[in-house]
Amino acid sequence: MRGDPSILHVDLDAMFAAVEQRDKVSLRGKPVVVGGLAGRGVVATASYEARAFGVHSAMPMSQARRRSPPGTAYLTPRFAAYKRTSEVVMRLLGEVSPLVEQVSIDEAYVDLAVTGHDLSTAGVTGLARRIKAEIAAATGGVTGSIGAASSKLLAKIGSDLHKPDGLTVVPAGQELAVLHPLPVKRLGGVGPATEQRLHRSGVRTVGDLARVPLDDLIDWFGTAHGHGLFRLARAQDDRPVVSEREAKSVSAEETFDVDLTDPVRLNRELDLLSARVAGRLRAGGLTGRTVNIKVRHHDFTTVTRAVTRDQPTDDGRLVAQLARRLLAEVDTSGGIRLLGVGVSTLADFAQDDLFAGAFPEFAATLAGPAEFPVAEPGAVSGGAGATAAAAVDLRPAVDGERPADSERGATTGGALEGPPPVWRTGQDVRHDEHGVGWVWGSGLGLVTVRFEGPLTGPGPVRTFPVGDPRLHPTDPPDWTGAGAAGG
DNA sequence: TCTGGGGTCCTAGGACCC
DNA sequence: TCTGGGGTCCTAGGACCC
Numbered sequence: 001m002r003g004d005p006s007i008l009h010v011d012l013d014a015m016f017a018a019v020e021q022r023d024k025v026s027l028r029g030k031p032v033v034v035g036g037l038a039g040r041g042v043v044a045t046a047s048y049e050a051r052a053f054g055v056h057s058a059m060p061m062s063q064a065r066r067r068s069p070p071g072t073a074y075l076t077p078r079f080a081a082y083k084r085t086s087e088v089v090m091r092l093l094g095e096v097s098p099l100v101e102q103v104s105i106d107e108a109y110v111d112l113a114v115t116g117h118d119l120s121t122a123g124v125t126g127l128a129r130r131i132k133a134e135i136a137a138a139t140g141g142v143t144g145s146i147g148a149a150s151s152k153l154l155a156k157i158g159s160d161l162h163k164p165d166g167l168t169v170v171p172a173g174q175e176l177a178v179l180h181p182l183p184v185k186r187l188g189g190v191g192p193a194t195e196q197r198l199h200r201s202g203v204r205t206v207g208d209l210a211r212v213p214l215d216d217l218i219d220w221f222g223t224a225h226g227h228g229l230f231r232l233a234r235a236q237d238d239r240p241v242v243s244e245r246e247a248k249s250v251s252a253e254e255t256f257d258v259d260l261t262d263p264v265r266l267n268r269e270l271d272l273l274s275a276r277v278a279g280r281l282r283a284g285g286l287t288g289r290t291v292n293i294k295v296r297h298h299d300f301t302t303v304t305r306a307v308t309r310d311q312p313t314d315d316g317r318l319v320a321q322l323a324r325r326l327l328a329e330v331d332t333s334g335g336i337r338l339l340g341v342g343v344s345t346l347a348d349f350a351q352d353d354l355f356a357g358a359f360p361e362f363a364a365t366l367a368g369p370a371e372f373p374v375a376e377p378g379a380v381s382g383g384a385g386a387t388a389a390a391a392v393d394l395r396p397a398v399d400g401e402r403p404a405d406s407e408r409g410a411t412t413g414g415a416l417e418g419p420p421p422v423w424r425t426g427q428d429v430r431h432d433e434h435g436v437g438w439v440w441g442s443g444l445g446l447v448t449v450r451f452e453g454p455l456t457g458p459g460p461v462r463t464f465p466v467g468d469p470r471l472h473p474t475d476p477p478d479w480t481g482a483g484a485a486g487g
Numbered sequence: 488t489c490t491g492g493g494g495t496c497c498t499a500g501g502a503c504c505c
Numbered sequence: 506t507c508t509g510g511g512g513t514c515c516t517a518g519g520a521c522c523c
Binding site: 499505 | 510511512513515516517519520521523
């Protein structure tokens with residue numbers, strides 16, 4: 001167990017909504033709800049203005065609409081934009097320490113113990129302040145909350161304590177003082193079911209939990225969870241910060257606007273889902289032996305079925321064939337609201353780490369299917385590592401990724417294309433020694449530009465004031481010439 | 488118009504092998 | 506012929522996280 005507050009937890013505040021507010025001036029200060037707008041959609045992120053009305057993540061969109069005031073903007077997610085903002089932040093954190101664990105698109109742990117940083121409370125506080133300022137500058141105003149502590153548990157609790165734009169450093173020795181007054185739900189791994197069981201026994205705070213005998217916890221929750229709670233309640237958490245993790249499964253699922261009964265239609269959906277999964281397997285250089293389906297009935301009861309083969313595959317037609325066979329075992333006559341296909345028991349079909357470096361986003365589990373390069377139709381399936389990493393297009397999508405305002409359901413005033421200068425995400429603005437520059441984000445009088453060149457890969461991120469002449473395009477450099485790599 | 492989509496980890500029971 | 510125990514693999518379901 002370490003003593004110093006050497007683990008940071010960085011959590012971007014209401015990230016999806018913050019990116020939307022950054023990219024569209026008229027949304028600032030207004031309630032913004034990002035999520036599925038169709039009938040059965042749920043809220044992915046609500047801006048703090050919307051949270052004031054009781055709107056929160058995972059809430060059905062229909063309910064969010066009832067709670068939100070007139071003038072609220074309802075937007076479908078633009079994952080590509082969020083991912084680019086995420087990459088800016090993760091790269092920045094990578095400069096703080098080589099040991100960064102990205103846990104989701106908007107969250108990461110940073111281990112400071114492997115660096116030469118001053119780990120005193122004052123030193124870590126100063127460093128965290130600097131990181132927060134850099135995040136805001138590099139993202140065009142998206143803020144992050146940071147917690148620093150001697151464990152992941154406390155660091156994460158710290159980042160949550162003073163959200164948004166918060167900073168909490170838990171000094172060495174103060175862990176229990178911070179932890180014990182909190183409600184048990186704040187512990188990672190305590191969800192609705194665990195919370196309810198604890199409440200039944202009168203356990204409401206982490207301090208209460210720390211007084212429950214281990215035997216009782218094992219009784220209530222089983223060996224693993226019981227031991228886990230026992231330790232967390234005492235701030236005993238030595239989970240290391242781990243930078244790379246291997247994917248264990250790949251899946252795709254879809255909830256239909258109306259329940260489906262037609263077997264032909266269900267099979268067709270299975271084919272589409274299978275093709276998506278297989279495409280992502282190939283993109284990640286993976287194959288799997290187990291094919292799973294997930295079926296959610298009209299009444300929300302959910303069943304899964306699985307088969308495991310001797311040989312791994314990444315072939316969409318084979319996955320679909322197995323999935324169809326599994327679905328035939330399930331009674332679908334009452335109507336199906338969700339269908340899912342997954343592949344697990346994964347094995348790299350490329351030897352060693354050929355793909356791990358080329359597809360870091362794969363392990364990060366952030367991206368929807370659209371984020372992944374689509375394998376070429378003729379890609380070898382199940383053979384030696386034939387999928388070309390070079391097929392990845394790292395450039396940001398240009399306007400295509402931004403749905404029309406009507407489609408996104410924006411209800412507030414102000415057009416996307418207002419009077420110049422309008423800086424559109426993905427807009428090609430500059431060519432210089434760093435490569436080709438693309439608008440990454442804009443707002444607060446600043447334009448953030450990411451540079452990329454065919455020879456340099458993703459380049460540095462730089463911020464310019466609006467009106468800066470350096471934002472205007474120059475002639476594209478000749479990439480074929482020597483020394484074109486630049487930067 | 489109640490309840491998305493991508494994951495991880497754990498448990499329990501049965502099959503199977505030695 | 507009266508009844509083992511351990512280990513591993515597989516399936517199904519559930520809790521949880523962002």
